[in-house]
Amino acid sequence: MDITSLIGLILLVGIFLLLAIGVPIAVAVGIASGTAAVVAIGFDNAMLTSSQQMFRGIDSFALLAIPFFVLAGVIMNNGGIALRLINAAKVLVGWAPGSLLQTNVAANALFGSVSGSAVASVAAVGSTMAPLQAKEGYDRNFSAATSIASAPSGMIIPPSNLMIVYSLVSATSIAGLFVGGYIPGILWALTCMLIVYLYARKRPGLTVSEKLTWSQRGKIILDAVPSLLLIVIVVGGILVGVFTPTEASCIAVLYALVLSFIYRSVTVSDLKPIFLDAARTTSIVLYLIAVSSVMSWVMSYARLPALVADGLFAISENPYVILALIIAGLLVVGAFMDATPAVLIIAPILLPIVTSFGMDPLHFGVFMVMALSIGTITPPVGPVLFVGVRVANRRIEDVIRHLIPFFIALVVLLAIVAYTPSLTTWLPGLLGL
Amino acid sequence: MITLKAGLDRALEWVCVGLFVALVATVAWQVFARQVLNSPSGWSEELAKYIFVWLGLFGAALVFGERGHIAVDFLVRKLPRAPQKAFGMLTHALVLAFTALVLVYGGISISQLAWEQTIPALPVTAGHMYLAIPVSGILTLFYCVHHLIAIGADRMAPVEAAQAEVL
Amino acid sequence: AQFTPIDESALRGGGSGVEAETVYRVAFNQPETHPQYVALTNLGERMRDETDGACALEVFPNESLGPQADTIELVQAGSVDFSMVAGSLMENFNPDFVVFNLPYVFDSKEHQREVLDDPEFTGELFSSLEDKNISVVTGFHGGIRNVYNSVKPVETPEDLAGMKVRVIESDTNIAMLGQMGGSGAPMGQGEVYTAIQSGVLEGGENNESIYANLSHDEVAPYYSYTQHLMFPDYLISNPTTLDRMAPECRDFLETDMATTTAEEGELWTEEVERSHEMAEEAGAQFNEVDIDAFRTAVQPLIEDSLGNDFTRKLYDDVRAAAE
Numbered sequence: 001m002d003i004t005s006l007i008g009l010i011l012l013v014g015i016f017l018l019l020a021i022g023v024p025i026a027v028a029v030g031i032a033s034g035t036a037a038v039v040a041i042g043f044d045n046a047m048l049t050s051s052q053q054m055f056r057g058i059d060s061f062a063l064l065a066i067p068f069f070v071l072a073g074v075i076m077n078n079g080g081i082a083l084r085l086i087n088a089a090k091v092l093v094g095w096a097p098g099s100l101l102q103t104n105v106a107a108n109a110l111f112g113s114v115s116g117s118a119v120a121s122v123a124a125v126g127s128t129m130a131p132l133q134a135k136e137g138y139d140r141n142f143s144a145a146t147s148i149a150s151a152p153s154g155m156i157i158p159p160s161n162l163m164i165v166y167s168l169v170s171a172t173s174i175a176g177l178f179v180g181g182y183i184p185g186i187l188w189a190l191t192c193m194l195i196v197y198l199y200a201r202k203r204p205g206l207t208v209s210e211k212l213t214w215s216q217r218g219k220i221i222l223d224a225v226p227s228l229l230l231i232v233i234v235v236g237g238i239l240v241g242v243f244t245p246t247e248a249s250c251i252a253v254l255y256a257l258v259l260s261f262i263y264r265s266v267t268v269s270d271l272k273p274i275f276l277d278a279a280r281t282t283s284i285v286l287y288l289i290a291v292s293s294v295m296s297w298v299m300s301y302a303r304l305p306a307l308v309a310d311g312l313f314a315i316s317e318n319p320y321v322i323l324a325l326i327i328a329g330l331l332v333v334g335a336f337m338d339a340t341p342a343v344l345i346i347a348p349i350l351l352p353i354v355t356s357f358g359m360d361p362l363h364f365g366v367f368m369v370m371a372l373s374i375g376t377i378t379p380p381v382g383p384v385l386f387v388g389v390r391v392a393n394r395r396i397e398d399v400i401r402h403l404i405p406f407f408i409a410l411v412v413l414l415a416i417v418a419y420t421p422s423l424t425t426w427l428p429g430l431l432g433l
Numbered sequence: 434m435i436t437l438k439a440g441l442d443r444a445l446e447w448v449c450v451g452l453f454v455a456l457v458a459t460v461a462w463q464v465f466a467r468q469v470l471n472s473p474s475g476w477s478e479e480l481a482k483y484i485f486v487w488l489g490l491f492g493a494a495l496v497f498g499e500r501g502h503i504a505v506d507f508l509v510r511k512l513p514r515a516p517q518k519a520f521g522m523l524t525h526a527l528v529l530a531f532t533a534l535v536l537v538y539g540g541i542s543i544s545q546l547a548w549e550q551t552i553p554a555l556p557v558t559a560g561h562m563y564l565a566i567p568v569s570g571i572l573t574l575f576y577c578v579h580h581l582i583a584i585g586a587d588r589m590a591p592v593e594a595a596q597a598e599v600l
Numbered sequence: 601a602q603f604t605p606i607d608e609s610a611l612r613g614g615g616s617g618v619e620a621e622t623v624y625r626v627a628f629n630q631p632e633t634h635p636q637y638v639a640l641t642n643l644g645e646r647m648r649d650e651t652d653g654a655c656a657l658e659v660f661p662n663e664s665l666g667p668q669a670d671t672i673e674l675v676q677a678g679s680v681d682f683s684m685v686a687g688s689l690m691e692n693f694n695p696d697f698v699v700f701n702l703p704y705v706f707d708s709k710e711h712q713r714e715v716l717d718d719p720e721f722t723g724e725l726f727s728s729l730e731d732k733n734i735s736v737v738t739g740f741h742g743g744i745r746n747v748y749n750s751v752k753p754v755e756t757p758e759d760l761a762g763m764k765v766r767v768i769e770s771d772t773n774i775a776m777l778g779q780m781g782g783s784g785a786p787m788g789q790g791e792v793y794t795a796i797q798s799g800v801l802e803g804g805e806n807n808e809s810i811y812a813n814l815s816h817d818e819v820a821p822y823y824s825y826t827q828h829l830m831f832p833d834y835l836i837s838n839p840t841t842l843d844r845m846a847p848e849c850r851d852f853l854e855t856d857m858a859t860t861t862a863e864e865g866e867l868w869t870e871e872v873e874r875s876h877e878m879a880e881e882a883g884a885q886f887n888e889v890d891i892d893a894f895r896t897a898v899q900p901l902i903e904d905s906l907g908n909d910f911t912r913k914l915y916d917d918v919r920a921a922a923e
């Protein structure tokens with residue numbers, strides 16, 4: 001066996017076996033990659049190089065946006081900002097059939113447009129909406145499903161931590177990815193609204209809960225303006241070139257902090273748990289990125305991507321068929337793995353393949369993030385599903401039944417985005433990104 | 434060992450919070466210097482990057498202590514108690530081996546190699562910065578040994594119940 | 601959808617894919633079109649042919665074995681056999697390398713070549729890193745950097761007054777641009793285009809190839825030949841790696857290096873001409889400047905950088921060879 005195949009085998013079998021017995025993903029990737037490195041360059045060099053790659057993999061100014069967006073998300077989670085966004089969502093879509101469910105979707109999209117994380121979104125929006133929906137007689141399982149299905153839109157609508165991770169692996173512009181995510185992200189929210197509409201049409205009992213006067217509506221929207229300004233500061237600042245994405249994310253932290261102090265939703269004594277919470281999440285992601293860079297290095301050294309491409313092209317040389325295989329593969333991977341490690345492991349292998357038939361790396365990034373975001377709501381490994389179920393105080397089995405129509409609709413949307421590059425690339429092209 | 438772990442947990446928590454606050458301050462300074470003072474700072478970006486790496490590595494050790502790293506454990510959960518315990522201990526032994534070889538041994542090697550390599554704009558060497566790896570590794574080793582003993586003595590569940598929330 | 605038929609050549613894993621009994625891996629940070637990539641790949645193939653397949657070089661482009669700074673450590677450790685690295689990075693290992701990175705130290709590509717090929721100039725410097733497990737095989741031409749902006753043609757330092765120009769992120773570069781009359785703004789290359797477009801910056805400084813390929817000509821059409829920097833790049837290896845090479849391979853590497861650097865120089869000339877044409881088509885204007893005025897302006901920086909007798913003598917010798 002040549003060294004490329006041997007290293008491929010070690011990585012594939014090693015990671016799979018280690019994951020199956022419950023080894024943390026990061027350590028599974030680390031052990032398999034370290035072993036592959038020993039085969040490639042000998043024991044001492046492998047240990048030194050693995051260690052160096054772990055360090056250098058996270059030694060990046062662009063990655064710094066992740067802890068800041070995570071921190072901003074945790075701060076916004078603590079009430080204040082999230083609540084005002086939910087109220088604004090209610091004014092915007094609360095008139096439609098399925099009022100509180102539509103509000104839930106819109107609130108997730110709005111929260112997503114200021115935060116980089118779907119889990120933060122489902123926690124903040126879901127926990128606020130669940131009691132309101134229950135009080136108005138909405139089915140609590142369907143309500144939880146709505147919240148869970150719509151939360152990942154925030155990972156596609158900028159800012160997005162997952163896009164930052166992808167931009168690091170693929171050397172694509174963060175600003176381009178961010179802007180490219182707008183249309184697919186909004187379509188995601190609209191898809192969820194469509195499912196809610198079809199559900200509510202058959203249940204006329206779900207009326208609009210409270211009629212608001214125009215002055216009440218005006219006040220609610222005005223109240224949400226400072227929170228929504230975050231979008232202008234963060235995304236606008238990046239696009240105009242005033243800030244780098246990292247600087248913008250730091251501004252987001254300071255802005256969210258000041259706003260939360262003004263709203264009194266955060267006090268000085270909350271600060272330690274807030275920072276610690278964000279530090280934990282950040283470290284988990286960073287450690288994953290660190291070991292993944294060891295794996296990327298070994299794969300490059302052994303020219304593994306070329307081997308995978310050969311295998312894929314043995315099945316078909318038609319780009320459309322290959323793309324369908326990739327979509328199916330990403331959905332399966334997303335079911336079993338968290339989105340961040342999946343991007344880190346898969347993007348370096350698939351990127352050369354898709355660019356070889358002319359796919360824009362930006363387009364690939366957005367639809368890959370979308371595919372893996374669908375994975376966050378599917379068992380057995382679905383962080384958004386788990387958190388959403390927990391904050392709604394439901395049982396997973398009961399909620400999953402109602403997730404199925406959302407899942408099918410989102411997979412159709414994914415296919416449309418995958419086969420229609422302009423949905424992703426048009427807006428960035430317009431802005432010269 | 435239990436009091437030692439409790440003390441280490443507290444200390445690491447404060448180290449992480451401190452590094453995070455320093456990180457926010459450094460990048461905020463960079464934005465301020467460039468946008469307001471109009472004199473871009475030459476050192477803030479390098480410094481921020483290294484604080485960030487240290488935060489990530491020390492935070493990772495803390496999370497190992499809390500058993501918070503993401504694992505795919507739905508298969509192991511289905512097993513009866515005895516094999517679950519065996520896999521729980523095997524898992525920690527593997528974490529221990531990886532940490533000892535790559536982070537501690539490999540980390541000391543790369544740190545030595547880069548001990549005299551200067552970093553532009555900062556008064557430290559690359560080797561000093563690399564020290565974060567073996568130090569984080571040694572802390573993780575301690576937690577691994579603690580967990581191994583605790584699982585062995587049935588003081589700790591072989592599979593962690595709660596899962597961390599990521600992105 | 602608008603996908604194209606599969607381009608198999610893009611899938612070799614990005615490398616040159618040469619086969620031999622022993623293949624030495626060369627880490628490289630630029631794409632396959634870069635003059636240095638082409639020259640090194642050709643060197644590797646000649647090596648294979650001349651040694652009857654005993655050894656060859658395989659170049660890994662696009663940072664696939666890591667960014668330059670990381671690959672130096674990998675070369676030191678022996679995990680990677682060779683790497684092409686920027687002169688500025690060598691200063692982290694021996695600050696005396698600064699001499700060849702100073703503004704206006706070289707008058708022309710030919711002057712630079714003459715200096716880099718002459719052991720009188722480079723012998724002591726290049727061998728100074730052997731105890732750190734770095735052997736400098738040779739220096740390569742790395743392009744000539746000029747200032748470009750969105751406002752007007754620059755002819756004298758006064759013309760740069762009030763202009764914010766993007767520089768590589770280091771205090772030396774910020775200081776250099778200040779002395780040249782403008783104001784140096786460190787920034788990642790990826791953000792420069794939008795920064796100039798939005799008026800955050802007035803310009804940048806780089807060679808014609810980067811200028812045209814990153815389309816900076818669209819937002820900053822005035823390209824002025826300040827010729828202030830001519831950083832060499834260095835092909836480095838590890839003393840142990842070199843000692844272990846089969847004698848015929850090692851010999852070939854040494855004897856063929858002149859051919860390689862000459863070819864690389866030619867390729868640069870072609871690349872600059874091609875980029876110049878591309879930029880002109882995009883509407884860029886090129887102009888000559890008062891070089892002596894700029895040279896005088898950066899003298900304080902040069903004086904500050906020559907911190908010891910060795911660097912001062914080396915600098916004076918290099919300058920003497922120019923006249």
Ligand code: NA
Nearest residue numbers: 112154158159
């Ligand atoms: Na978002």
Ligand code: NA
Nearest residue numbers: 335375378381
């Ligand atoms: Na899943």
